[in-house]
Amino acid sequence: MKSKNFLDFLPNNFRHEKSFFTQKNLTDFEKLSNLSDLDINNIQRKSPLCGLNNLKKIRAIAIFKKEIEISPPEAYLLLHCGIGTIKSLSLSTPCELERKIGRLERNLRTKSETDITLNLLKEWIKRANQVQKSI
Known part of the structure; x- marks a missing residue:
């Protein structure tokens, strides 16, 4: 295999x-x-x-x-939602990201295979802010 x-x-x-x-x-x-x-x-x-x-x-x-530490499919989903850098992720809000992901899913008429919650989005933004501060 x-x-x-x-x-x-x-x-x-x-x-x-x-x-x-x-x-x-x-x-x-x-x-x-x-x-x-x-x-x-x-x-x-x-x-x-x-x-x-x-x-x-x-x-x-x-x-x-x-x-x-975002999985590749989740990162690909972020790219499709217009979030292409760590800086743009750090400047986003969880609600905004959730809205963008929802809009993308409605436009594609499909549900993403990733299990993305509001808490997970908060965690991503928190990590992005930490990375931005260390730069």
């Missing part, structure tokens, strides 16, 4: 990025979270099928996983 890595949760439209990172043995969220803009631009230049936005999304998800 194939072992799960950080990139396995990504949908099919990330196939080129997943393939590139797998070939380069960059499947660890620690390594992916440390990618600079220059690194991302170089990856895109070496492998033009890798989308710049997708590469930045993967880095953002890895940063959320590393710094806030």
Whole structure:
């Protein structure tokens, strides 16, 4: 059975990025979270099928996983709700996030597979504030 890595949760439209990172043995969220803009631009230049936005999304998800300890699917959900950085998460309120997630689910006519509660959102914002203060 194939072992799960950080990139396995990504949908099919990330196939080129997943393939590139797998070939380069960059499947660890620690390594992916440390990618600079220059690194991302170089990856895109070496492998033009890798989308710049997708590469930045993967880095953002890895940063959320590393710094806030949010699971990749939850981080992906935050990205779809317009929360792309730890700073933007720290400036949000739990009610605002809950409203954005609810709106996204209604627009997609689906319920997310993650079990996100108001208390969990408060915890994420608290951790984001702690990370922001340490920067």
